[in-house]
Each structure stands twice: as structure tokens, then as C-alpha cells.
Amino acid sequence: MPVNDSRRWLAAGLTVFALLAAGCSSSDDSSPAGETDTAAADVPQAIVSLSPTSTEMLYAIGAGDQVVAVDDRSDYPTDAPVTDLSGYTPNVEAILGYEPDLVVANADTGDLVAGLEQAGVETLILPAAQTLDDTYTQLEQLGAATGHVGEAAELVAQMQADIEEILAGLPERETPLTYYQELDNTFYSVTDDTYIGEIHSMLGLTSIATGSNGYPQLSAEYVLEQNPDVIFLADGQCCGVTPEVVAQRAGWEELTAVREGRVYVLDEDIASRWGPRVVDLMREVAGIVGGIPVTAPTP
């Protein structure tokens, strides 16, 4: 995975930011990972995370001990201090009740940043990642902000190595397999031009959904006409869709994927939180793709 220039630039900017934030203390990046001194005066000791993705990231880089509260949607890891704080409609007063010195959120909803600034609390906004590189950048960003630069770098390197290993194990295919990923039972789907689309592309899959909107609503007849090789259901939790439900839809029994039993349920949370567990998702999808014979007919 080549490191692109914009990412390198961002990382450089972040390092500067981290140095400034640390009040020009002697931040020693060469200290071994895991040994980072989180008790240092300028490192945040009370972090509030307002998004499930940033919660997962904070714990993965070893900043879990500094987290005092996470929002109501964060459910991984299970020992995170879940509260009734909302990341969707954040309430500044409720957040301040946990006396944070750093708040991590995925959007500046309702002037969150300005409100927290009034109380002298730093906010780090990490919007939904658009690419795998964004995920790496955000991990490094969090590492810099929480005093875990080394662990963040190590995690990113580990993720990259894992992904390379997963990709190396895939069979070669002349034409990519096509897939239809269902986001809910009104047939909202994803194109190649999304985060999940990028992940699938790396694994040798092409979405049947196209167009400028990354998350289009498809019509059933289009899905039937395209006859995807694989169907991924990311709507088991929200809408109770299972392979059996799909097979019972009018006309869908004609689909190759249904006939060949290639309809798979993906974990909605893992398949929509672009944090460290994206590697788990890739491993799962790679297992599915690897199980499909290379000579699979693609009419």
C-alpha cells in the first residue's frame, strides 16, 4: 500500500499540531510503543468519544484508560464506559458533565466545537473516513492527540501487513466478481466509489450499483437484470433480512447468487465503522470470495 502525498502532508501537519498542543514539551517519538507515558501533564486524561468508530480507534491505540465516557451507540469494545450521551444530537452541557479535557466526535453538529471551546475543552472532529488511508490518518491523528503516537503507528503498520497478507491469499481472477450489497430492505446499495466499495474492490469485487451517488437506491428489476455473483446483506440487524428472506422475494429465486447459496450476512456495525476492525471485515469477505470457484460463470 503506497503512502500517498496528501496523507504524508496531513501527518506532517498533525505532528506540528501535536507538538504545539503538547506545549513544546519534549515529546519523544522514539520511545518504544506501549511505554508511552500517559500520565504526562499535557496528555488528555478524560476523553469523551461521541462516535462508535472513534471509540474503537481510541481503545485500539491503547488510549482506552483515558476514556471517561462514550456515546450511546458505541458498543465495542464491550468494556467502554457507555453513557446516554448522543453523538447524533450532542448536548454540550451533558458532555461537560463528564469533565472532559478532549472530546472526539464525527461532526461539528449544533456548534459542538464552539460550545466546548467556551468551556475550554478541546474537540477533535474525525468525519467518516472515505478511504482506507483516511482510517490510517485518523488513527495517527488520535495517537498524536492522546499521547499514543507509537502505538497508533504500530497499529497502522499491523493493519497494512494484515491486509497485504489477506490480499496475497486471494485467487487470481480474469474478470472481477460482481456483488450487490444491501443496506436496507428498500434496496439502498453502495457503489465502488465508497469506503466499503474500495474494500470490496481490493478484494476483487465490483458493485452492480453505479452512478455519482455513492449510496443509490436500486430497483429490484435492476438487481435481477445484473444478476450479481454475490449478495452481501448489511441489513440483518436493522431490517431482519436473511438469505431466506431474499430467496422468498418475488423473482429473486432466479438469481445465480440465490441459487448457488452465495447470499451472506455481514455485521452491519463492522461494515459501517471504518476503524481498526475493517481488517476483520476484509478477512471475512476474503473468505467468501476465496470460496467461490475461479471458473464461476459470469453471464
Added chain:
Amino acid sequence: MIAAPRRRALVLTGAASILLAAMLLGILVGPAGLTPGGVLLDIADRLPFVDVDSGLTTRQQAILWNIRMPRVVLGVLVGAMLAVAGAAYQGVFRNPLADPYLLGVSSGAGLGATLAIVVGGAAGFAGVPPAAFVGGMLAVGATYALGRTVGGVRSEVVIILAGVAVAAFANAIQTFFMQLHDDTLRQVYSWMLGRLATDGWSDVLTVLPYVVVTVAIIALHRRTLDVMSVGDVEAASLGIHPARVRLLLVSVATLGTAAVVSASGLIGFVGIVVPHAVRLLVGPGHRLLLPLSLMVGAAFLVLADVLARSVMAPAELPIGVVTAAVGAPFFLVVLRRSRGVR
């Protein structure tokens, strides 16, 4: 204004032809590139004593018969129902802007659907149609009760205002629940914006009886509606009980609307645009207004759905967006005209 029998037949034939043409277009056009010849041959193949090879694969036949056909037929039912119900509402309330949605059907149904999705979770999806139905009926019931308690001489105006209040209240509660459960936002919006997608013929069969009964009852009252459009006093002098007729017609029109809305989601403006367009063409007599509204409404919705699934193909545009984009400007034109009349 009584149309001569000949002119009447001509107008009705014209409308029927437009509806048939719209349905044919609806069957021929779609994101899956079925050839028109193949589609027509496959339909011919289903006729008795005809046996031709259409060249369509079984998958393409499934697209044609299980997905596209029921969608077109559902469009006919929903469009016809919304337009006829709109004509009946405007007749009994003598208000050009009256339609089931204005009395709270949409807001009540929206609240019902939201509660089903939010409370029911994964299982809630099956509960959306009945919940939308119950919510719509309850909201109109509340509107009617409120309108009667405060209603005086101009009760038909008061009831519209009561509808606005009920709708605002239902919307507030709906928004509250959507904020509590932000993970259901897309599902709720998807339903609210309207969608004719069906799973085979089940929705068509569910909605059909409601539409038939509602349209039949409204059609039987076509002369009463003519009299009532003059005024309550005049109607009473002819032995009609305006309040009773109003209650009956509002009830059945709401029932039919709630039934189609439960299957299609909230498709707006059909009930206002279509009857008015028809009135501009043939005048206010309900003998012609009702059947024409039925056919034009059906054709309008089928064509709107053709647009909805072609404009951004393969992605779909919610059909409510299409009908509102055409309907909202028309609504303003009607508003201007009605100010001049009143």
C-alpha cells in the same frame, strides 16, 4: 354544465387511451433493458391460444411479471385512489385545497409507520402498512372531532385548520421518535418519500378491495356531490343531510387513501393536482369529474413512476419527489385561481 353524451364518451375514451398508453410505457421502460419486442411477445404468449417464443430468459420473465407488472398496477390503484379521494374531499368541503393529506392522513400515517419501525425494530417492517393505516385513520378522526367541537357556521373551513393542527402535532411526535432512534432515519424517510416497489403481487391484492369499495361509494354519490358543491343550505332544501354525507364520504375517502398510502408511502399532490386539472378541462360536474380523475390520476402516477425509475437509473428517485415537483407549482396556480373565485 352537462356534457352532451357524445362529448362525454369522447372524453372518457380519450382518458382511457391515455391510461392504457401510460401503462404500456410503464411496462416497457425500466432499468433492466428488456427489449420492447420481447416484452410484447411475452405478454402475447400469456394470452389463451397464443404460443410464441418471446426470447426472454426466465430471469427476464421474472422481472417483467413479478416486478414491473405489479408495480404498474399498484401505480394505477394508488393514483386512481388518491385522485378520486381528492375530488370527493374538495366536493364535500367546497374547498379547492382540500385533500386527504391536508386533514392529517399523511402525518398520522407517517407517525404510525415511524412507531412501527422504531418500536418494532427488525420485525417492525412488516408492521408498517397496518400501523400507517391506523395512524392515518386516527389522525383524521381527531381532525374531524376537533373540527366539530369548535366548528360553527363555516365548519368546512374550521376542519381544514384542525387538520393543520393535528398534522403539526403528529409531525412533532414523529420527529421526536426519529431523533431518539437516529439509526432508523433512512428507513422512515424512504417510506415517507413514497415508493411503488412491491414484492410481487401481494401489495396489489391487499390494496385492491379498499380501492374498489371506496371508489364505488364515492361514485354512487356523484349527484349528491354536485348539489353539495352549491352549498349546505341548498343541499338541505333538497333533502340531503350535508353533515351526514360529509362524514360518510370523508370516512371512505380516508379509508381508501390510508390503504394505498400504507403500501406506497406518502405520495403527495396527486389528490390536488389531478381533480383540478380535470375540472379545468371538463367543468365541475362529478359525473364526468370522478371517472376522469380516476383515469388521469392513474396515468399520472404510472408516468411519474416511469420518471422515478429512469431519471437516475439504475438508482431510483422517490416517486413523491416527482409528484411534488410537478404538483407544488400547480398547487400555487390553483391557489391564485381560487382566490379570484371566492
